[in-house]
Amino acid sequence: MKVQFSFWMKAYSQDLRERIIKARQDGAGAGETAKRYGVCKRTVERYWKRVNETGQYAELRRGGRRVSRLKPYLETLRGWIEVQNDLTLAEMLVRLRGELGVCIKRQALWHQLNRLGLTRIKKTLHAAEQDRADVKEARQRWRESQPSLPAEKLVFIDETGLNTKMTRLRGRCARGRRCVGRIPHGHYKTCTAIAALRHDRLCAPFVIDGAMNGEMFLAYVEKQLLPELAPGDIVICDNLSAHKNPAVKKLLEKHGCQLRHLPAYSPDLNPIEQAFSKLKSDVRGSCARQYEPLIHAVACSVRSFTPKLCKNLFAHANYATN
Numbered sequence: 001m002k003v004q005f006s007f008w009m010k011a012y013s014q015d016l017r018e019r020i021i022k023a024r025q026d027g028a029g030a031g032e033t034a035k036r037y038g039v040c041k042r043t044v045e046r047y048w049k050r051v052n053e054t055g056q057y058a059e060l061r062r063g064g065r066r067v068s069r070l071k072p073y074l075e076t077l078r079g080w081i082e083v084q085n086d087l088t089l090a091e092m093l094v095r096l097r098g099e100l101g102v103c104i105k106r107q108a109l110w111h112q113l114n115r116l117g118l119t120r121i122k123k124t125l126h127a128a129e130q131d132r133a134d135v136k137e138a139r140q141r142w143r144e145s146q147p148s149l150p151a152e153k154l155v156f157i158d159e160t161g162l163n164t165k166m167t168r169l170r171g172r173c174a175r176g177r178r179c180v181g182r183i184p185h186g187h188y189k190t191c192t193a194i195a196a197l198r199h200d201r202l203c204a205p206f207v208i209d210g211a212m213n214g215e216m217f218l219a220y221v222e223k224q225l226l227p228e229l230a231p232g233d234i235v236i237c238d239n240l241s242a243h244k245n246p247a248v249k250k251l252l253e254k255h256g257c258q259l260r261h262l263p264a265y266s267p268d269l270n271p272i273e274q275a276f277s278k279l280k281s282d283v284r285g286s287c288a289r290q291y292e293p294l295i296h297a298v299a300c301s302v303r304s305f306t307p308k309l310c311k312n313l314f315a316h317a318n319y320a321t322n
Helices: 014-025 030-037 041-054 071-083 089-100 106-115 133-148 214-228 246-254 272-286 291-303 307-316
Strands: 154-163 190-197 202-208 234-237 258-261
Touching: 014 030, 014 041, 030 041, 071 089, 071 106, 089 106, 154 202, 154 214, 154 272, 190 214, 190 272, 190 291, 202 214, 202 291, 214 246, 246 258, 272 291, 272 307
Parallel strands: 154 234, 234 258
Antiparallel strands: 154 190, 190 202
């Protein structure tokens, strides 16, 4: 007959434990008691030893979560991560061992960080210069003025680089294998896309064969942007040197518009940055390897910007949209 054993045996009842202890107290031997109640002799000996040492013979608690050795140091661990949020598990293990004398396995540390909600994610990089006092003050002044800026009058302009070797950065493949993609590494073409974002549309798109400069920016404003503007509009751009051509400001003021520059090192205050993120994603998906297909991909992406999407881009950058 084949007997199956379970890893966890069911504990003996409290009534049986009491009878075993009573038999031993009455003078019965361990072997005699085990035979009388159908248990192992070692069980009788263990119960009798516990009674003599602690006076207890009730069932002991089994299983349950053990307290982590990191529990007294959780705030210290959190403080390390606040100071340097890209610490690796290996680096934390070294510090735990060297500074606190705590030896713990990598998996246990990972589980503890996960319970604290400290997951490992991609960094969002900001300019370190944003911590300068003058930049902080300029950014604060701009943010305070944002609610008073009429959304229907705001026109954000910027440019972004494109090329004919762009492709999607992620794909799918079998687990454990590399997802391989192929792009041209020899001859490819680069260009600059520039556009203007309003609260209800992406307008005045233009692609330049080369890099942006002051002369090209003036030509763009005069030929592409001005037809999209109305008196009272506020044109906003960053502090790129090409955007500071004095002729551009004169041209806009002559048309009844204003030109304002964002605080330095503040791309997060320009909602067109997120618009260009979508545009570049669309161009990557097209895998255009020639100049004409690239222009077509840009045109298709521009047409996909709905009023609702543009409004959401404004709101994401904390500009009033009502």
